[in-house]
Amino acid sequence: MEEFTLIKKNFFALETNKYHQLSEQQFSSLKKKNITINPIIREVFDHLVQCCLDGFNFTQNPLSFEKYLRFYQEVNRLIPTLAKKIVTDDIYGPTYFVGDTHGAIHESYLIIEFFYKLIQKIPESKLIFVGDYVDRNPYDLENLTLIVAFSLLCPGKVVLIRGNHEDRKINEHYGFIDNLLRAFWEKGEELYEEIIQFFTHLPIAHISQIHSGSQIARVLTVHGGIPIDPYHFMEPLILSEIESKLECDKPESSLMDPLSVSMLWSDPDEMIQKGILTGDHFNGRLQFGIDVFNAFMSANNLDLLVRGHQKWPDGWKAFFNSRLYSLFSTASYDGRIQFSPKILKLEYGKPPKIISISEDGLNLEFSEFQSYN
Numbered sequence: 001m002e003e004f005t006l007i008k009k010n011f012f013a014l015e016t017n018k019y020h021q022l023s024e025q026q027f028s029s030l031k032k033k034n035i036t037i038n039p040i041i042r043e044v045f046d047h048l049v050q051c052c053l054d055g056f057n058f059t060q061n062p063l064s065f066e067k068y069l070r071f072y073q074e075v076n077r078l079i080p081t082l083a084k085k086i087v088t089d090d091i092y093g094p095t096y097f098v099g100d101t102h103g104a105i106h107e108s109y110l111i112i113e114f115f116y117k118l119i120q121k122i123p124e125s126k127l128i129f130v131g132d133y134v135d136r137n138p139y140d141l142e143n144l145t146l147i148v149a150f151s152l153l154c155p156g157k158v159v160l161i162r163g164n165h166e167d168r169k170i171n172e173h174y175g176f177i178d179n180l181l182r183a184f185w186e187k188g189e190e191l192y193e194e195i196i197q198f199f200t201h202l203p204i205a206h207i208s209q210i211h212s213g214s215q216i217a218r219v220l221t222v223h224g225g226i227p228i229d230p231y232h233f234m235e236p237l238i239l240s241e242i243e244s245k246l247e248c249d250k251p252e253s254s255l256m257d258p259l260s261v262s263m264l265w266s267d268p269d270e271m272i273q274k275g276i277l278t279g280d281h282f283n284g285r286l287q288f289g290i291d292v293f294n295a296f297m298s299a300n301n302l303d304l305l306v307r308g309h310q311k312w313p314d315g316w317k318a319f320f321n322s323r324l325y326s327l328f329s330t331a332s333y334d335g336r337i338q339f340s341p342k343i344l345k346l347e348y349g350k351p352p353k354i355i356s357i358s359e360d361g362l363n364l365e366f367s368e369f370q371s372y373n
C-alpha cells in the first residue's frame, strides 16, 4: 500500500522550476517584469494532492492559514500580469470543458489526474473550467486552490473563467466565507480579501479556436450566457467591440455593467421562440431564446457555446440544435450526492463527446490515447 502511495505521490512530476510550459507570450510578459514563480504554488499543490490520495482527508493535516495566505499573495502577484477579460486561444489538440465544481474536490482531482496524464501524451490538450469553484460544499477552499495551483503549474494548458459564485455577495450567503471563518476564525477575512482580488482578475469569457489543418472551429465559453443589451436584444453584440466596456473586474456582480452580469447569470431557454425574458427585479440576468442566440453566434462567427451555471441530473444538457452545451461537474450539492457529473470533449471534425467524471469514465477516455507515445 505504501509503495502504491509513493508511486501515486510522484505522479504529478510537474517540472515547475523550468516553467517550460509557459506560452511564449506569458513567459516574455513575466520575464519583462522580472517575475519568477514562488515554490509555494508547488508546495500547496503537493499537499492537497496528498490529502486527495489519503482518501480526500483534508482535516487530519490541513494546510495552515499562513500557507494559504502566501499562496494567494503569490497568485495575485502573478495573475494581473496575465489577466484579460476575454481570452482567445488557438488550440491544436483535444479540448475538455468542466462545468461548475462548487467545492467538489473529488471530481476536480479526478479531472486533474486525467488531464495531467493526457498532456504527457498530447501536450496540445486544453482544459477549460467554466467557473463556480466555491460555495455549496465543505471543501471549496481546497477545490479552488487545487484548480488554481494546477493551472499555474501547467500554464497555457488550463483555463479558468469567472462564474457568478466568484462574487463577494454570493460567498457571504452560500458557504465559502463561512467555511473560511470556521477554519481560520477572523483571519479568514484576511484570506478572503486575497481570494476576492484573484476573482476580479479572472476572464469572463474564453474563445477556443480549435484547429485542424486550415479549418478552425470557434467555441465560446462563458459561465451563464451571451452578452445581451435588453433594450436592443435583436442587435447582436460583437465580443471584440464590447470587451473594453466590460466591468467584470469588480468584486461582485451588483457593481458590474449589465453585459457582464448577463454573461455570468443568464440562461438559455428552449421555450422562448422570440427574444428574451427578464424577471421582475431585472439587473442584467435574463433568459434568451434560439433567435437571439443564433444572431449572436453568427455575428461573432462562433460554432458552439459551452457554459455551466445550471444543474442537470445527468450533468449536461444540449440546447438550440446542440449548438449550446450546458455542463454540471459536481455530484454533491448542498451536502447531498444528487447528480451524475460530466465533462465535454471537443476535437475538430469529431462530434462533441460527453464523459463521466468517474475513475472508469476517465480511464476509458484515456485509453483512447494509449496508442500515442
Ligand SMILES: [Mn+2]
Binding pocket: 100, 132, 163, 164, 165, 223, 308, 309, 310
Ligand atoms: Mn453559477
